[in-house]
Amino acid sequence: MSNPNFDYYARAKQEHGHDHNHDHDDHAPVNEHDNGPPSDYEIMSRAMQELLEEKGLITAEQVRRRMELFDEEFPYRGSRVIARAWTDPAFKARLLADGRAACAEMDIVLESERLIAVENTPDVHNVIVCTLCSCYPRALLGMPPTWYKSRNYRSRVVFEPRTVLHEFGTVLPDHVTVRVHDSNADMRYVVIPMRPEGTEGWSEEQLAEILTRDALVGVTVPRIGR
Amino acid sequence: MAASAKPERQSFTSSYTPAPGHRYDVGDRVVVKRAFPPGHRRTPYYIRGKQGVIERICGAFPNPEELAYGFSGKPEKTLYRVRFPQQDVWPRYAGPAHDIIEMEIFEHWLEPASAESPPVKGQTP
Numbered sequence: 001m002s003n004p005n006f007d008y009y010a011r012a013k014q015e016h017g018h019d020h021n022h023d024h025d026d027h028a029p030v031n032e033h034d035n036g037p038p039s040d041y042e043i044m045s046r047a048m049q050e051l052l053e054e055k056g057l058i059t060a061e062q063v064r065r066r067m068e069l070f071d072e073e074f075p076y077r078g079s080r081v082i083a084r085a086w087t088d089p090a091f092k093a094r095l096l097a098d099g100r101a102a103c104a105e106m107d108i109v110l111e112s113e114r115l116i117a118v119e120n121t122p123d124v125h126n127v128i129v130c131t132l133c134s135c136y137p138r139a140l141l142g143m144p145p146t147w148y149k150s151r152n153y154r155s156r157v158v159f160e161p162r163t164v165l166h167e168f169g170t171v172l173p174d175h176v177t178v179r180v181h182d183s184n185a186d187m188r189y190v191v192i193p194m195r196p197e198g199t200e201g202w203s204e205e206q207l208a209e210i211l212t213r214d215a216l217v218g219v220t221v222p223r224i225g226r
Numbered sequence: 227m228a229a230s231a232k233p234e235r236q237s238f239t240s241s242y243t244p245a246p247g248h249r250y251d252v253g254d255r256v257v258v259k260r261a262f263p264p265g266h267r268r269t270p271y272y273i274r275g276k277q278g279v280i281e282r283i284c285g286a287f288p289n290p291e292e293l294a295y296g297f298s299g300k301p302e303k304t305l306y307r308v309r310f311p312q313q314d315v316w317p318r319y320a321g322p323a324h325d326i327i328e329m330e331i332f333e334h335w336l337e338p339a340s341a342e343s344p345p346v347k348g349q350t351p
Contacts, residue, residue: 185268186287187305
């Protein structure tokens, strides 16, 4: 931030008397992500939160809880939903018809997200990308992985999807249609992979274990005992 | 639209309620406008001028081109999913002819494909 009057982080640094380039005790040094001054966006975000708290619209606890959900619950929702789809054909049909409504049946509230589930078959393999930014079904899969947001993935998977999939270890025969979904506006997407042979009789919990994030984005397929 | 033939599910309101007065139906052939206006657009450059087929009607959504600048996004615009054969999108596409790419395009970016337009290649999965 260019306005020095607004840089209370700098003020705190002055009060501390020095930069944080050393350890304060005998513990191993922490690899700090917040070395250096905060970015403009961090300061704007902080200022916005403080204003909203002052107005009584949100609490710091709500913000903390939201971050906790992103780490601890959201990343596992997608696996649960697709495991249900694998075991319950009627649920799968409802998921394909209206993703958000089907998730609501499992008490998974996608809030504003409109969800489209796309199904892999012996003839079709689906893969998801957002070429414009990094749109991702966050309420279902948590935060997007770094590679999903990378320019490399976003620019290449649309015009050479088979090569990119190969790099992820997914080799598809030519007779399989590769169906790329550019998540470029208001819809969010999740792939229903094919259920692998050898999982007959598995519980939803067991199935959810092999339904990894990357399989639900479509860059890989679920495998047993990898 | 083919959706009228599908049985209604009573318990949930669909996310995909088509906007009233939508111009295109599922299966219609359309061309994405080949235009390059400044500002925030959700229509990727690489798809402008390309011909595809309406895959589904997503519903009515606030216009992102207004929303991006602090306006309300009203009136809402009809959003479609459009399917394109990869070999039409990328002249040097190396994969088989049946590979496809799909994305969301707002109605005001679409024009009907003219009768003399070449038919769209690519199979329907």
